[in-house]
Amino acid sequence: MSMFCNQCEQAANGTGCNISGVCGKKPDVAALQDHLIYGLKSLALYADKIGRNAEIDRFTIEGLFTTVTNVDFEPARIGGMIKQCYELKEKAKAAYGSAIANPVADWKPAEDLAGMVNQGEQHGINTQHVNEDIRSVIEILMYGLKGMAAYMDHAMILGRTDDEVMAFFQKALAATTNASAGLMDVVGLAMECGKHNLTVMGLLNAAHTDTYGHPVPTPVQLGTKSGKAILVSGHDLKMLEEILKQTEGKGINIYTHGEMLPAHGYPGLKKYSHLVGNFGGAWQDQAKEFANFPGAIIFNTNCIQRPSDSYTDRLFTWGLVAWPGVKHVDGWDFSAVINKALECPGLPENPGQEILTGFGHNAVLGVADKVIAAVKSGDIKHFFLVGGCDGAKSGRNYYTEFAEKAPKDTVILTLACGKYRFNKLDFGDIGGIPRLLDIGQCNDAYSAIQIAVALAGAFECGVNDLPLSMVLSWYEQKAVVILLTLLHLGIKNIKLGPTLPAFITPNILNFLVENFNIGPITTAEADLKAILG
Numbered sequence: 224m225s226m227f228c229n230q231c232e233q234a235a236n237g238t239g240c241n242i243s244g245v246c247g248k249k250p251d252v253a254a255l256q257d258h259l260i261y262g263l264k265s266l267a268l269y270a271d272k273i274g275r276n277a278e279i280d281r282f283t284i285e286g287l288f289t290t291v292t293n294v295d296f297e298p299a300r301i302g303g304m305i306k307q308c309y310e311l312k313e314k315a316k317a318a319y320g321s322a323i324a325n326p327v328a329d330w331k332p333a334e335d336l337a338g339m340v341n342q343g344e345q346h347g348i349n350t351q352h353v354n355e356d357i358r359s360v361i362e363i364l365m366y367g368l369k370g371m372a373a374y375m376d377h378a379m380i381l382g383r384t385d386d387e388v389m390a391f392f393q394k395a396l397a398a399t400t401n402a403s404a405g406l407m408d409v410v411g412l413a414m415e416c417g418k419h420n421l422t423v424m425g426l427l428n429a430a431h432t433d434t435y436g437h438p439v440p441t442p443v444q445l446g447t448k449s450g451k452a453i454l455v456s457g458h459d460l461k462m463l464e465e466i467l468k469q470t471e472g473k474g475i476n477i478y479t480h481g482e483m484l485p486a487h488g489y490p491g492l493k494k495y496s497h498l499v500g501n502f503g504g505a506w507q508d509q510a511k512e513f514a515n516f517p518g519a520i521i522f523n524t525n526c527i528q529r530p531s532d533s534y535t536d537r538l539f540t541w542g543l544v545a546w547p548g549v550k551h552v553d554g555w556d557f558s559a560v561i562n563k564a565l566e567c568p569g570l571p572e573n574p575g576q577e578i579l580t581g582f583g584h585n586a587v588l589g590v591a592d593k594v595i596a597a598v599k600s601g602d603i604k605h606f607f608l609v610g611g612c613d614g615a616k617s618g619r620n621y622y623t624e625f626a627e628k629a630p631k632d633t634v635i636l637t638l639a640c641g642k643y644r645f646n647k648l649d650f651g652d653i654g655g656i657p658r659l660l661d662i663g664q665c666n667d668a669y670s671a672i673q674i675a676v677a678l679a680g681a682f683e684c685g686v687n688d689l690p691l692s693m694v695l696s697w698y699e700q701k702a703v704v705i706l707l708t709l710l711h712l713g714i715k716n717i718k719l720g721p722t723l724p725a726f727i728t729p730n731i732l733n734f735l736v737e738n739f740n741i742g743p744i745t746t747a748e749a750d751l752k753a754i755l756g
């Protein structure tokens with residue numbers, strides 16, 4: 224059985240995984256994910272016609288998020304979603320009242336998993352269009368939709384949605400089935416995806432701050448506290464809150480992992496005294512680090528990796544995350560995780576370093592006068608946004624070097640898990656303003672945009688004219704949609720690494736260079752020199 228997947232930065236040989244995924248995705252799972260995407264397009268053909276339907280829209284979001292890198296590796300679960308997708312498509316078709324004349328609309332999955340895998344193999348990403356440049360932009364759009372769905376999922380969990388955005392999801396999915404679409408039609412949809420993602424990140428930001436308050440600068444302990452423990456990995460704040468509530472008074476300490484680190488800055492979460500610290504580094508170090516965490520561990524979103532036997536027994540997944548053989552928590556009852564934590568030996572008292580998080584736009588703009596004065600006096604010469612995903616491939620030391628070599632009169636804004644490359648280093652401060660400001664998770668790119676827009680307003684210039692440069696790292700599809708948002712906002716001169724996406728053809732890269740002057744990272748020294756002169 225063969226496969227082809229090139230949706231993340233780990234794509235084998237820089238072109239695509241065709242034997243088995245570097246992420247651990249097996250060919251059957253790859254085929255089932257391709258099948259689910261094909262089913263979602265079939266559903267969208269009807270959903271686009273019938274207007275908003277909460278059940279269908281919710282399913283579309285979950286279906287897309289399921290196929291994001293490092294989320295779901297469980298064939299049976301994806302097979303179940305394919306069946307559900309078909310039922311919803313038939314429902315939408317009945318509501319529409321007639322069959323749409325498009326071969327994709329005729330889709331019907333096989334009864335059994337093996338049959339669904341066979342069908343999925345016929346609907347791989349390379350079948351999305353005959354023209355390779357159009358196919359490249361369809362891929363950019365599809366990965367943008369997957370990333371945006373991940374953020375929408377978190378917003379929906381907190382009770383938020385947006386009809387216009389949902390209409391776009393269905394319109395865009397349906398449009399990818401149009402064999403006669405021209406290149407600029409698809410480019411337009413990709414840019415529109417960037418626009419809608421700004422709305423979604425704004426929705427999520429409002430959901431987070433309305434529910435938990437605006438993040439405030441907060442020191443986070445990296446050592447351990449004696450006692451039983453649960454480690455929470457992923458991005459979902461509501462799920463962390465539930466774990467905190469359900470463990471209150473039980474003598475269990477809660478630690479954040481990876482992208483959960485910014486949770487410590489929210490007043491509504493930091494008020495729990497048993498939220499004691501952050502454990503480990505970015506996602507790619509989990510196998511090594513989880514072996515040394517003698518408590519229960521749970522993932523609420525990407526990025527899960529193949530677990531080693533040393534901790535599978537105390538590992539759990541939640542939400543859309545799944546790995547064969549790993550216990551899954553359905554819903555909001557975390558007693559299985561709590562019981563496992565109580566059975567485990569727990570952690571020793573071992574205090575460590577403290578780092579700061581909680582510099583969302585509210586906190587940064589609260590000291591805007593100070594920041595603006597420091598820029599005007601020349602104490603701050605330049606801002607860098609050094610952020611994005613971390614990953615396992617070599618070449619990512621660039622980001623550590625870049626941050627280390629950035630001159631002392633520059634401020635580094637950071638977000639997402641790429642920060643683990645340098646967030647334990649001491650950068651000092653400029654007149655009381657820390658030189659490293661952790662804005663939050665990847666979705667808090669929204670906050671970074673608010674900061675940039677406010678600075679541009681204060682200096683009466685455009686964001687591109689600010690002394691601000693973006694040096695971004697990507698790994699999975701959320702980074703793709705954030706990039707689309709930045710392009711939609713007209714942000715130019717972005718440096719992207721560690722390597723450019725395998726799904727971008729030379730012609731599409733030229734288009735991006737000509738219109739946005741986007742470029743690959745080179746070396747920290749050369750890029751700093753090029754930016755600062």
Ligand code: SF4
Pocket residue numbers: 228229230231232233234235239240243244245246247248292293
């Ligand atoms: Fe390969 Fe990335 Fe696709 Fe996994 S998600 S199969 S690592 S390209």
Ligand code: SF3
Pocket residue numbers: 458481482506525526611612613639640641664665666698699701702
């Ligand atoms: Fe990281 Fe997976 Fe992308 Fe939210 S946790 S940024 S890679």
